[in-house]
Amino acid sequence: MTTQETQKLEILSIETKPEHDPYVNIDGIVSRTYLKLDPRDNTIWVTQEYKDNATPAEEWHGLILTWIVPGHPTEDAMRQWIEENMELFQTICNGYEVVWNGNNHTGSLTLEAHAAADAIEYMLDNDQGPLNYYEYWTVESWLESVRDDITADMSDEQLADLAEQWDATEPQMVIGGTDSILEFITQIRDALRWEQENE
Numbered sequence: 001m002t003t004q005e006t007q008k009l010e011i012l013s014i015e016t017k018p019e020h021d022p023y024v025n026i027d028g029i030v031s032r033t034y035l036k037l038d039p040r041d042n043t044i045w046v047t048q049e050y051k052d053n054a055t056p057a058e059e060w061h062g063l064i065l066t067w068i069v070p071g072h073p074t075e076d077a078m079r080q081w082i083e084e085n086m087e088l089f090q091t092i093c094n095g096y097e098v099v100w101n102g103n104n105h106t107g108s109l110t111l112e113a114h115a116a117a118d119a120i121e122y123m124l125d126n127d128q129g130p131l132n133y134y135e136y137w138t139v140e141s142w143l144e145s146v147r148d149d150i151t152a153d154m155s156d157e158q159l160a161d162l163a164e165q166w167d168a169t170e171p172q173m174v175i176g177g178t179d180s181i182l183e184f185i186t187q188i189r190d191a192l193r194w195e196q197e198n199e
Helices: 075-084 086-094 111-125 139-143 156-167 177-197
Strands: 010-014 032-038 043-049 065-069 096-100 105-109 135-137 172-174
Touching: 010 075, 032 075, 032 086, 043 075, 065 111, 075 086, 086 096, 086 111, 105 111, 135 139, 139 177, 156 177, 172 177
Parallel strands: 010 043, 135 172
Antiparallel strands: 032 043, 032 065, 096 105
16 A cells, blocks of 8 residues: 555644653653654644653554654644655655554655655754744742742632743743643642741
């Protein structure tokens, strides 16, 4: 089964925002960005994955091709880079075939398609990938300079509004987003109230 040259590549979801890695219990360790291509239906997408030491069977057998994207580019930058290199991805799809190796169906590439896949990996590994990246922080680091803005008399509604404002500063972002910010500043507010009540 060979991918038809006339079928246009479709870009699906692009998820590049870093997320806390639940498999690594260390602050600041976040998910990794993966670019994925399924030549069987000419689809391409970007996702976040964790260090769970597991490889899906379709990727293991080369049915879905994957590349690690260094860092966390913004969604717009990632989409633009994919579109700029669409010819390489199309070359892979055009030279792709699913074959039976005696045990499993596996993906097979022509020499030209293999060269295109290598070219994508080379660009991503040598600073020729997307240009704009998220700058991400732990909530403690992000709020260190503004924690004095929290006062004991602030209401829950005021804190919620503040959390949304502080989380809206892209491409800088806080791991855990608005919920993480709100939880942290609520703890600060509650600690200030306790101190006032016990003076």
